[in-house]
Amino acid sequence: MAGTVAGMAAYLRARIDKGTLVPGNKLPPTGALMKQFNLSDNAVYRGIALLKAEGYLVSQQGKGVFVADRRKLIAGDQRIRGITQPGETIHHKSSTRVPAPAWVAAQLGEGECVNRVRTVQRGDFVLQASQSWVHVDVAAIVPEVDLPEACDPTWQAVYQDRSGNAVTVSSKTMDARITTPEDREALLLDDDFAVLVMRSIYVTGDKVIGVGEGVYAPGHPLSIS
Incomplete structure (x- = not known):
């Protein structure tokens, strides 16, 4: 059964709020997230974009996507x-x-x-x-x-x-x-x-x-x- 963008975002958001994922932690690569949440690459990108807009994630050019420090x-x-x-x-x-x-x-x-x-x-x-x-x-x-x-x-x-x-x-x-x-x-x-x-x-x-x-x-x- 296919996952949803909202489901992926909710899961990552909860882990960050609880401190399981902390500022500076790097997210898994797109392929791993596709497999984990049963999503297409486009859906993963949209989920990451949503969490960036909310201040949960930040991109570092050439390095990947990381948990942001929202302070x-x-x-x-x-x-x-x-x-x-x-x-x-x-x-x-x-x-x-x-x-x-x-x-x-x-x-x-x-x-x-x-x-x-x-x-x-x-x-x-x-x-x-x-x-x-x-x-x-x-x-x-x-x-x-x-x-x-x-x-x-x-x-x-x-x-x-x-x-x-x-x-x-x-x-x-x-x-x-x-x-x-x-x-x-x-x-x-x-x-x-x-x-x-x-x-x-x-x-x-x-x-x-x-x-x-x-x-x-x-x-x-x-x-x-």
Whole structure:
């Protein structure tokens, strides 16, 4: 009995959502997919085109079709609502009151802030290591920022909901660097690599209430928007 394009797409979509297929995995060749799903080559191409349009797959010229990383390095409302995709989990490491580092103090102001440290993982693979430095005034409205656990979905979203004050990202910068010892420890790396680093500044009105830094695992394809 012949298969269907929808059936093939649904099967692959489910495996990606569950994390059985992870970003960077290469799809089998067309012939193998034809045999697996009992489809013509044209039907396989249409199924792959559908999943590409949905952001599940991406082609690399001369190499094949791969599972895409659908996380976006984004600012604004989407990032404030959360950054994980299906199959990914946030592991909150710590929340500590610390003096603001110099580059953070330049945005947040001198003095104490809350340093929140976490990783985003798919299984045992660390996709991202991030830190936030949050203004202490936020803790009066979102006391959870002082607790060693994740806010649901993010501290920015909770603050916005409880205070009624919109939170936006006033700027976003992206750069690359060679891993620091802290990067290697957080990303579970044994050697030095070049990593992508994104810094974001969160504001409500004209007041900066937080600064974030995300370090992304080397060799992990990312879509930037």
